[in-house]
Amino acid sequence: xxxxxxxxELPPSGIRKYFDIASTIKDVISLGVGEPDFITPWRxxxxxxxxxxxxxxxxTSNWGLLELRELISKYTFEGSGxxxxxxxxxxxxxGVSEGIDLAIRAITDPGDEILVxxxxxxxxxxCVIMAGGVPVPVSTRAENDFKVRREDIEKRITRKxxxxxxxxxxxxxxxxxxxxxxxxxxxxxxxHDLMVLTxxxxxxxxxxxxxxxxxSLNGMRDNTILLNGFxxxxxxxxxxxxxxxxxxxxxxxxxxxxxxxxxxxxxGAQLGAxxxxxNGQSDMQDMVREYNRRRRVIVRGFNAxxxxxxxxxxxxYSFPSIRSTGLSSEEFxxxxxxxxxxxxxxxxxxxxxxxxxxxxxxxxxxxxxxEALARIGRFLDTLKTEKAPTIKKRVKR
Amino acid sequence: xxxxxxxxxxxxxxxARRGAAQALSDYHNTDITYHHSKKRFRLFLGRxxxxxxxxxxxxxxxxxxxxxxxxxxxxxxxxxxxxxxxxLLENDSRLTAREIAEQTGLKEKDVQRFIKEMEARGxxxxxxxxxxxxxxxDDSVYAxxxxxxxPERNVGYDAVAERISKFPEVVTCMLVSGDHDLHLVxxxxxxxxxxxxxxxxxxxxxxxxxxxxxxxxxSYKREGEIMFEKEEDSRLVIHP
Numbered sequence: 001x002x003x004x005x006x007x008x009e010l011p012p013s014g015i016r017k018y019f020d021i022a023s024t025i026k027d028v029i030s031l032g033v034g035e036p037d038f039i040t041p042w043r044x045x046x047x048x049x050x051x052x053x054x055x056x057x058x059x060t061s062n063w064g065l066l067e068l069r070e071l072i073s074k075y076t077f078e079g080s081g082x083x084x085x086x087x088x089x090x091x092x093x094x095g096v097s098e099g100i101d102l103a104i105r106a107i108t109d110p111g112d113e114i115l116v117x118x119x120x121x122x123x124x125x126x127c128v129i130m131a132g133g134v135p136v137p138v139s140t141r142a143e144n145d146f147k148v149r150r151e152d153i154e155k156r157i158t159r160k161x162x163x164x165x166x167x168x169x170x171x172x173x174x175x176x177x178x179x180x181x182x183x184x185x186x187x188x189x190x191x192h193d194l195m196v197l198t199x200x201x202x203x204x205x206x207x208x209x210x211x212x213x214x215x216s217l218n219g220m221r222d223n224t225i226l227l228n229g230f231x232x233x234x235x236x237x238x239x240x241x242x243x244x245x246x247x248x249x250x251x252x253x254x255x256x257x258x259x260x261x262x263x264x265x266x267x268g269a270q271l272g273a274x275x276x277x278x279n280g281q282s283d284m285q286d287m288v289r290e291y292n293r294r295r296r297v298i299v300r301g302f303n304a305x306x307x308x309x310x311x312x313x314x315x316x317y318s319f320p321s322i323r324s325t326g327l328s329s330e331e332f333x334x335x336x337x338x339x340x341x342x343x344x345x346x347x348x349x350x351x352x353x354x355x356x357x358x359x360x361x362x363x364x365x366x367x368x369x370x371e372a373l374a375r376i377g378r379f380l381d382t383l384k385t386e387k388a389p390t391i392k393k394r395v396k397r
Numbered sequence: 398x399x400x401x402x403x404x405x406x407x408x409x410x411x412x413a414r415r416g417a418a419q420a421l422s423d424y425h426n427t428d429i430t431y432h433h434s435k436k437r438f439r440l441f442l443g444r445x446x447x448x449x450x451x452x453x454x455x456x457x458x459x460x461x462x463x464x465x466x467x468x469x470x471x472x473x474x475x476x477x478x479x480x481x482x483x484x485l486l487e488n489d490s491r492l493t494a495r496e497i498a499e500q501t502g503l504k505e506k507d508v509q510r511f512i513k514e515m516e517a518r519g520x521x522x523x524x525x526x527x528x529x530x531x532x533x534x535d536d537s538v539y540a541x542x543x544x545x546x547x548p549e550r551n552v553g554y555d556a557v558a559e560r561i562s563k564f565p566e567v568v569t570c571m572l573v574s575g576d577h578d579l580h581l582v583x584x585x586x587x588x589x590x591x592x593x594x595x596x597x598x599x600x601x602x603x604x605x606x607x608x609x610x611x612x613x614x615x616s617y618k619r620e621g622e623i624m625f626e627k628e629e630d631s632r633l634v635i636h637p
Contacts, residue, residue: 019635032635039628122637171637289481293500300499343634366500 010126014349018333022343029372031360032343034171034317036235038290040272041283044234047275048268056267062259064092064243065270071277072243076226077216084226084245091251091258092265096201096229096242098258100165101127103197103225103244106253107163108133115156115164117148118351119172119319121199124165136161139353142310142321146175150184157188163195169202169211172350172359173319174295174312179212186217195250196224201242202315204233204284207292209313215245222247225254230269232316233284234276239269291316294362294369301373302360305380316363319347323356325383333358339382340375478503479511483521486512490524527622531615538612539568539584540591543577544599545607554578557604566594577609588612 015032022028039045063069069086077083084090093099100123108114110132116124118137125135136156140146148166166185168177177185189196196214203211215224229242244254258264276284295312302309302320309320322332329346336342347357362369481501485492494512498505515521530537544561548554554572558579562570569582581599585591592610600608616624 013637015635015637019633022634028634030632030634033632034636035632037630037632293485296502297499345635345637349637 006129006132010129013122015122015345018337018343018345021334021337025337025341028337028341028343029364029368029375030343031362031364031369031372032345033361033363035237035361035363036232036287036316037363037365038235038287040234040236040239041276041280043279043283044236044272044276048272051271052268056271058267060092060264060267060270062255062264063088063090064265065267065274068092068270068274068277069243071274072245075277076228076245077213085248088248089245089251091244091255092270093229093242093244093258094262094265095231095240096199096227097123098240098262099227099229099242099244099254100124100197100199101130102254102257103227103246103250104128104133104163104165105131105257106250107195107225109162111160112162113158113160115153115161115194116351117164117166119146119170119347119354119357120165120351121167121171122349124167128165133162134160137351137353138164139351140173140175141353142308142319142357146170146173146310146319147177147181148185150188153185153188157192157194161192161194163197164189165197165199166214167199167201169200169206169312169314171202171315172317172345172347172354172357173310174315174317175310176206176209176313177212177214178209179217182212182214182217186214186220189214189223190219194223196220197227198224199227201227201229201232203228205288205291205316206314207288207295207312211314225250230273230276233288234273234280235287236269236272236276239266239272241265241269241273291362294364294366297366298360298362298369298373301369302376305373305377307376307380316361318360318362319354319357320360321357325380327383329355329358336376336379340379342372342375342379482508482511483515486521486524490526527620529616529624537584537586538588538591539582540588540595540613541611542579542581542583542595542599543609543611544579544581544605545576546578546604547606548578549604557602560602561599564594564598566591566598577607582613 018032022030022032066086069090069092072090072092073084073086091099091102093102104114104124104127108128108131112133113136114128114133115138116128116135118139120137125137128135138148138152138156140148140152153164164185166177168175170176185196188194198214200211200213203213213224213226214220215226225244225246227242227244230236230239231242244251295316295318298318299309299311302318306324307320307322308324309318312318322329325332327335329348333344333346336344345359347354347359350359360372364372478501482497482503485497485500494508495505497503498508501508512521546554546557549556558570558572561567561579561581566583566585567581568584569580571580572578573580583591583594585594591612595608595610599605618624
């Protein structure tokens with residue numbers, strides 16, 4: 001049986017083993033899920049069911065339903081002046097994941113180098129490899145609030161560099177980039193003629209300050225592929241619905257691939273998304289408010305335990321440091337899971353700059369978060385009894 | 398990394414405040430201007446315009462959204478975060494001031510002061526637990542009573558509505574629009590008891606012209622709470 005070489009060479013998901021361990025342990029509390037614990041708002045589900053009842057079960061245009069694209073056009077950059085034409089600058093995709101794959105494939109020739117801002121969502125690098133490109137990591141650091149800076153990017157640019165992929169609010173760190181921060185990236189992109197792929201699926205989950213998109217900066221509209229979706233803001237993960245906005249030529253190129261692969265996003269999901277954009281704002285705001293409360297509790301909890309926790313300003317992940325324990329991210333995650341039944345994701349899964357951290361999602365109930373923090377506290381206490389000098393350092397703090 | 402804040406703006410109070418407004422403007426990606434004549438920040442967020450009396454020293458780009466920065470409780474405050482305190486208490490009255498402070502980012506003392514003020518002003522009326530008595534096995538009977546009234550001169554519906562409200566059997570009493578005037582919820586041990594209460598206490602009142610009794614058979618939602626089994630969390634324990 002022949003399997004393509006580039007697929008064989010793809011690295012396996014770094015979290016697979018934790019999933020396998022977790023499934024064998026009872027009384028597990030999970031901070032591992034990158035998925036809202038809210039069920040899709042009823043009005044969205046109801047609109048989709050109603051559409052089915054009325055026989056709306058067909059293919060849609062490859063681009064997606066026009067009404068949905070019109071709403072996306074209005075929704076994207078609302079209040080900041082930017083807009084995309086629903087006719088040829090917006091493509092409805094099956095989740096942001098498809099959008100990422102399409103965008104990378106549409107702009108990548110074999111050997112092209114694509115910069116990936118790390119820590120990053122796990123699919124960017126494999127997608128670049130599958131498209132024949134070469135992923136080049138651009139590290140960010142906690143001391144810079146995990147923001148990508150001009151000099152970080154410039155260090156990695158070669159003659160083969162064609163694009164940069166970034167994700168703010170960021171999974172796994174929760175970092176955001178302000179308009180001013182993004183101007184630095186925009187300057188580099190324009191100077192070196194780089195396409196910017198910006199995954200803004202956590203856009204609505206921004207807690208302090210408003211979300212800023214690089215696509216709205218001067219000169220960036222046509223150099224940017226803006227990727228977004230409904231999974232996080234509207235708790236619609238299983239619906240697999242996203243969208244891409246950009247220059248008509250690049251969106252047309254993405255649509256070409258889309259029409260030969262997915263053909264179109266499922267109509268039921270598109271009907272639900274229309275309702276979400278029309279009337280789902282208050283449901284979304286309620287969820288965001290609840291995440292914000294949990295965010296405060298978990299960050300405070302980690303800091304109280306002596307685990308330096310970067311303050312996430314967006315998404316629904318906290319990214320505490322475990323360096324003071326002397327354990328590696330993987331070791332900490334695995335031992336915590338076996339000892340206390342708490343599932344976390346080692347930061348190293350998200351690239352080298354995630355080493356020394358854990359990704360802990362706070363889209364679990366407040367009770368679970370508090371219980372998980374208590375268990376992590378007990379785990380740290382057991383580490384104190386071990387004789388590693390790094391543990392003493394932590395105790396001293 | 399150092400973030401520019403009001404402390405970086407020297408040269409007098411107004412200049413410092415103008416600097417703070419600029420820093421907030423950058424931070425919030427919006428236009429915030431300072432009007433020194435009024436000693437206020439004028440904050441533009443889309444179509445919403447809010448006026449806030451803010452001391453520049455209190456405001457740094459790291460304190461978060463401006464209303465959070467001005468966490469002092471003001472009388473009659475409609476501040477978002479204070480509303481959030483009420484919403485949290487409405488959902489779970491067992492929450493302590495400390496827990497609320499943790500969740501909202503407010504100071505515990507401010508939360509305590511605010512709750513006391515809300516109690517004193519009668520905005521927080523009562524701390525109550527919503528119990529599914531049916532599930533517990535209680536067989537109390539509830540009925541919705543529609544009451545038509547002749548309003549009284551000078552006092553309208555108030556006098557009779559207040560009189561009816563004082564009966565302990567009356568759980569809810571509301572003046573409503575439509576084809577009846579008062580909407581009552583009555584609690585009793587048996588259907589007979591409820592029926593007699595209506596017949597003996599409500600119907601004979603001189604202002605009451607008509608009553609209609611509807612016995613409640615099952616509650617599906619009360620006080621915003623779904624009373625049937627909720628959907629289960631079926632997510633995987635781990636996912637990127």
